[in-house]
Amino acid sequence: MTDEREASEDGRERPGSAADRRGRRAGSTPTGDGGKGRATAVRDGRPEKVSLPSRLIRFLREVIAELRKVIWPTRKQLITYTIVVLVFVSFMVAFVALLDLVFAQGVTYLFGT
Template sequence: MSEDREQERAEKREGAARPVTAAARRERRASARQVAPETGSDQTESAKADSAKVVSSNGKTTQSKREQGQETASRDRKAKRPNVFKRLVRFLREVVAELRKVIWPTRKMLLTYTIVVLVFVAVMVALVFGLDFAFLQGVTFLFGK
């Protein structure tokens, strides 16, 4: 059942292909921003104007808050935090949402992984025991009893 969900997710991901290369990501970001070009003699002023004026999706040019004379929100101001119960409920909702994303192993996979771990631990215990015994024999040979 979980394998079916994995396959469905993979099919959805193929539909919304993400750019693989950095150049493709930059191109996608640039096309999404659509900065309006401005001609000016001073290059730095032109760059400031380009960053301040942005073409919105409906084609109108807007100015940044700084250009309009409005101040941006400072970092020192803290937003009001909801009460403890609302935060707890939100946390639990997010936990459940994350657990739904988990691909749980099947019984066969779980059994296989458990056996692999137990065999690995047994081998490591045997290795440590062997080295410990060898060093004990070496020390007793050198220093005697």
């Protein structure tokens, strides 16, 4: 597999694929934790508390940003997927019902009533 990284103008390697970009974003903070689990901002080298409304607004912005990345199915795809799921669930219900019937007959034969 080839390395798809390119050199940018400032000499740093530029990620060439989406996986490379995700990897770079995940470890982009100085602590290497990806920014997860921190409720503080760093200012002048000291952590500063971030208010609850500020964190809530940031969370909602990130949710909206993630929802914009979603590839929503078309109406035709949605109908197709729904039919596939319903057929599969119907098949599994029939299969389990058949197994239940077979085991019930086997128990009745084995132990009698």
